[in-house]
Amino acid sequence: MSHPPLHSSMFIGVQGDGIISFGSGQPDLPPPKEVFSCLPTYHDFKYGPVQGSEKLRKALALEYRGFSHENFVITNGASEALDLTLRVIAKPGEKILLHVPYYYAYKPLVELNHYIPSLLPTHDGKIDFADFEKMVPDVKAVVINSPSNPTGRIQEIPTLKKIEKITDDLNIPLISDEVYKDLIYERENYMLHGRRVITVNSFSKTFAMCGFRVGYLFSTDKEIVDRAITLKTHTSMNTNILGQEMAYHATTAPKSFIESHLKIWKERRDFIYSEMVKMGLEVWKPEGAFYILPKIQNSEQFVWDMFQKHKVITYPGEWFGAPNRVRFSFALDIGKIEEGLERVEQYLKER
């Protein structure tokens, strides 16, 4: 192959003249103004509780009825929430179930924690419960991500309910990555719940706060929550206190903030999906999140060429367990989506 090994750290945060990035998955629209309102008078500087600001956890407990603020841990983004969770739920050599395509950090996170990923194929991004049922008795925990990064697909509610039941029967942790729960186009989000469900979420997507790295995990399984706190005491201590204060202020923004963003996301989703269909790409319709994963042959070469020659950033499907597909984030305005897709169409015609 005529390209170097590709890694997301090559692209994250890359900006510049003429670059159109369908790369990193982050909102281009700014956070609610409430997020910045606390800055001018801020003066704290000491450690906060490792579990997270009580004020912020109480605000979250109001949002998620049935949970107390003691069920939450505030983390450095959903990434750390997932890493902490994985580190406390299994032993080296045990298996963790991931559905494929998966968020690109899942497999390395599972592997660097010395577990073995059990990869469940899906059909057009949807889990077939019969397949799941066969694989689950062999694993120590399950990770579900609906809406999914990178497919934009959601899992069917009856499937999710069956997954809740069987993992509960088997008494294994069910990790639910719901960072896109507020960005869903086809129905209300269904939040997985149960005795041993650990939910991972963040302020990054809903409130456009990616750079501030404020995420959280919550669970009624207090043992897992406590183990995560103990671990975090050693690995990073409290999440940045000012980031937490800003996140708290995000929770005070009017609900219309989320609704108005969702409208924009849906327009972009409709646009990029219909354009790709017109271009003749084989593609699944995104039902949530802001990703679309068309089939494109020699995808790593495509990604490298588009970046080097045409200043378009995309991510190769290989990172997500989906070779010969390419992930496009549509977190950019429609004019740029259009221009970027024109460059893609041109390139594909020529090669």
Add this chain to the structure above:
Amino acid sequence: MSHPPLHSSMFIGVQGDGIISFGSGQPDLPPPKEVFSCLPTYHDFKYGPVQGSEKLRKALALEYRGFSHENFVITNGASEALDLTLRVIAKPGEKILLHVPYYYAYKPLVELNHYIPSLLPTHDGKIDFADFEKMVPDVKAVVINSPSNPTGRIQEIPTLKKIEKITDDLNIPLISDEVYKDLIYERENYMLHGRRVITVNSFSKTFAMCGFRVGYLFSTDKEIVDRAITLKTHTSMNTNILGQEMAYHATTAPKSFIESHLKIWKERRDFIYSEMVKMGLEVWKPEGAFYILPKIQNSEQFVWDMFQKHKVITYPGEWFGAPNRVRFSFALDIGKIEEGLERVEQYLKER
């Protein structure tokens, strides 16, 4: 024992009426005003580079001559810098050398990464190189912390130079935790250096920025730096962008900031040391950092009683590999140190 299992998360961030905390190790004096000056006009919100802000890394490269900004990774405090480093330098079952007493997170960090701690006893907190030399051929990496938390002791320069040489000869990573490098009373700090040295530091102690969790690692061993970046991409992504901006502004503060703080730390060091000697406690004189570790029998019971009955927070030596000692941080003003020690003296007389 008539106390519950003690854990630092019970004490970190605990404040309240009448509580005197010799507990968590954080400056009580505020950061330089430059740290807050960027807040009122701040408006960024997107992901930054995983390796860290280039501006901040360039400022650090100016401070540490001989290093390029490419040698640095900005992390969620020194804690994450150490965790990332440990995660990329060895394989499960391998041994990591720690000198005892050690910072309380070291042993759990080594163990939760599935390594085996090789514990090197010290003499009044000082490493005897003859002991080190016997143990080091058996380990995969070494962690040195001078000035030390919890002892306040520094390692002798000839010892440090011999440690540099032997780890270089053995070609093993030498992790140098220098978070107290600017808080040293008896001589200039000697920074460990070499081909495979990874230095860990933070803005927490020097600039009183504990709550913002901005630390860093740096090394001329580019392979380790790159592996740490790759790992961080999955475990937490960029460190909070605003925390990094504030840290950058800290680097612009006049050097007199550090000098004026050091003068205060030294007064407190002199005071608490002479008071403890007067109380008849067996104690090593702190040469750096802001901790003192007197011998106190039944130290966990002492810590529990002092917290519950006398509102004085201290940490049991057990956490640091030093049973029958108790760690006192002297990051509080002399009046409070005096009052706290009076409560301690009273308790010790009565028991």
